[in-house]
Amino acid sequence: MKKLDLLTLGDELLLGLRENGHLHYLGAEFARHGLPLRRNLVVRDEPAEIEAAFRDAWAGADVIITTGGLGPTSDDNTREAVARVLGLPLEFDPSAEAAIIERFARLNRRVTPRDQKQCYRPRGADLLPNRHGTAPGLYLEKDGKILVMLPGPANELRPMFESEVLPRLRLAGILAAEESYLQLRTCGLGESLVEERIRPVVEQHPGLGLAFCAHQGMVDVRIASGGQDFSTDELKVIARQMRDVLGEDFVCCGRHSLAKVVLDELRARESTLAVAESCTGGLLSNAFTDIPGASKVFAGGVVCYTNDAKVQMIDVPEDILMQHGAVSAEAAVAMVTGVAECLGADYALSVTGFAGPGGGDESTPVGTIFLGYASPVGVWSRKVVYSGDRLAVKARAVTTALDWMRRKLLKYKVEDLLAATGTEA
C-alpha cells in the first residue's frame, strides 16, 4: 500500500486556536477510499520548518498532501518552500491571474500586488481551480511520487479535494474502487455496552477489523476487512447481523445525522414538522435545516427565549408558566402543541430548560431539560438532566430530542404494521 503523509501548515493549530479539521476531514476521506494516512505533521508557517518537514515527507512517503500557506500574505510560504526542496523553478501562470481578476471583479474587490504571489506554480505542476477562493491548489507527479497542495480554508479545500483531487488520485490508481469499511451508527448506548451487544456477532467472524468512536451521545462502529479477509458483501452481511442485535439503538449505516434520519422518515410519511425551543436557542431547528430539501418537511420553528415570546408566538397559556414555570413538563407540552397548531404541522418537538451557567433553582438545577413531542398519535413529555457547560448541554439536549423522536417514529411504525396485519403489539 502507498505511504500517504499529510503536512498541515498553521500556527493557529499549534497555538491551540483551532481544531485540526483538515486531519479529521482528509483522514476520513482517505480511509473511506482505502488509503489510510500514515502520518500527519503539523508545522509552523515558517520557511525553514516547512522545508524540513516537507523534505522528510518527500523522502519517506509516496503521496504527500500539504494544506495551507498558499495565500497572498507574508506568512504564506508553502509554495516557495516546496519548490526549493524539489529544486523546481516557480513559473507565473497567466490563467491563475485571470481567475483571480475575474473573481475579484465579481466580488467588487480590488486586486493587490500581493495577490500575484498566488499565480506561481512549480514547473510541471498542474493548477487546481479554486471555486471558493483565490489561491489555486497544485498537483504534481514527480519521481514516482504524487504531491497535492491544497489551500488552508476548509470551504476552499473540501470542494477542491472532491472535485479535483479524488478524480486524479483515482486515475493514478492509488485509491480502492469502493469503500473499504462499513459504519453503523448507534445512539443511546455507551461504547462498552455497544461492544458487549455486538460481541456475539464479532466472535463469529475472527479477524474482523473493529473500531469504535463515541461522539455527542452516539457511538459509531466501524467494521473493516482487517487482513483483507472479508469482501464488501461479507461486511454487509455482518453489518446486517449487528443491526439486528442492536435493535432500535441502531440509527443508520454510514454518517447520516439523527436529524436526517428523522426528516427522511417524515418525508416518507408526507408529514410536516414544527419546532419550539427555548434553551437550545435555534440549534434544533438548525439541525433540521442543515439537511438539503428540509423545506419539504420542516414548516418552521420558534426560539421562544422569554415567557412573553412563548405566550405571544405559540399561545402558551400564561397560567401554565405562572403555575409550573417555563422549565416544566407542562410548559414543554404547551409549547409543542402550540407550535404544531400555529404552523399546522403534523409532528412537533419542543425543548425548554436551563443550559447554564445562570438560571435554575433547587428543584430544577442547571442542566435540567424538558422535551415535548406531538404526533398524530398523541403528545408526550420527558425530563433529562445533563452536566457540562452551556454548549455541551445544548448539544446533548438536541441529540436526545432527535433520538427520542426517531424511536417514537420507529415504534409507531412497527405498531401500525402489526395492527394492519391483525397482530397485537
Next chain:
Amino acid sequence: MKKLDLLTLGDELLLGLRENGHLHYLGAEFARHGLPLRRNLVVRDEPAEIEAAFRDAWAGADVIITTGGLGPTSDDNTREAVARVLGLPLEFDPSAEAAIIERFARLNRRVTPRDQKQCYRPRGADLLPNRHGTAPGLYLEKDGKILVMLPGPANELRPMFESEVLPRLRLAGILAAEESYLQLRTCGLGESLVEERIRPVVEQHPGLGLAFCAHQGMVDVRIASGGQDFSTDELKVIARQMRDVLGEDFVCCGRHSLAKVVLDELRARESTLAVAESCTGGLLSNAFTDIPGASKVFAGGVVCYTNDAKVQMIDVPEDILMQHGAVSAEAAVAMVTGVAECLGADYALSVTGFAGPGGGDESTPVGTIFLGYASPVGVWSRKVVYSGDRLAVKARAVTTALDWMRRKLLKYKVEDLLAATGTEA
C-alpha cells in the same frame, strides 16, 4: 526559545474518526505559558512508526511531549519504543503496581496480567500519578532535554498535565510568566487587505511576530514578541495602533464571536433583539443563544421556512410574498419589522434566501440572500450573493448579518456621540 514537539499517537486520528483534541488543548496551554509548540507529529500505533517519529523529535527538539500508547492493550507501544530509542532499560516500579491494585479494588475490577505492562518505566524517569485511570505518565530529563509521556484519554491527560507537568516545567524554568501574544479579530476584509492596512504599523516595529488566520469571513491578526523583543505592554500599544488603522473593520481583541460583540453592545444599551430567519434555519438565533446570559437581550427568534409561517407567525403581508417573492428585499424588511413588533424588541435582524442546492431562479439564483435590520433609528435591507454548499452559504449569511449589525451599531453610536457634542457626522 526552547523547541517543543508534540508526538500524538492514534490510528483513530489518522482515520478521521476523532478530532486531535490533544493538539488543541496542549497547543493552547503551552502558548498561554509562553512556549508555543514547534511541531505536532501524529503517527500510527505501530512500534516502527513511533520509533522513527520519536527519534526525529528527540534529535531536533528540546522538550518532547508524547500522548497515548501507555495503556495495557496490545496496541499500546509508546513506552517500549521510546525506551529503545533512548537505549534505556525498562524497570518494574512496585509503586505503580500498588496504585493500580488500589484503584481496581476501589472500582471492584480485577487486575489482569496485561495491566502489569503499565508498571514499567525507562530507567531514570519519574512516574506521574494518574488520578483518573491506570496508566501513569512519565517524566524524564536526559542530555539537556525533557521528555513528558502522557496517557491518551483526555480526562486522564488534562488533570495530569495541570497538576504534574506544568509545575515541573515551571521549575525547569522553560515557561514564561504571562501570555506572549495578542490577537486582533477583523471582519469584512480579505487577508491581503488586512496585511496591507496594518503594514505602516508593522514597518514601525521590526522583528514583530505576525500571523494571519482567515475563517468564515473573518481574519485574525496575531502579534507576538517574536525574538522576545517586545514586552506585553509594547504589544498592547502596537495592537492599539493596528486597531486605529483598521477602523470599523476591527471587531475585538481576543476571540469573541461577532454575536457576543453585538450582544454586549445591546446589553450596554439595555435593548432587546429579535431574529426572523428563513434559509439560515436557526443558525443565527443559535449564534446569539450560545452566549451565556443571552436571555437578558435576546427576546426570541422565528425560523419561518415556509410562506405560511412568515404570514402566521410574524404577520408578513401575503401581498409582499406574492408580488416580490419570499427571497426579496421587501420580504426581508417585512420579516424584520414583523418580528420586532411581535416580540416587542428594540432591534431585529432577518435573513431570507436560497441556501441551495434546490430553489432559486434566473433572477435570484442559489446563494442569493437578503438581510433586514431594524433599529430605533430605522430599517435597512441588503443583498449578498455567496457561492459554496448549503452549510457554507448558511454560515456566511450569518457572519454577514452579524457584522452588518455590528457596523450599524457602531456607526450610530459614533453619530450619537457627535450629535451630543454638537459636531456634524
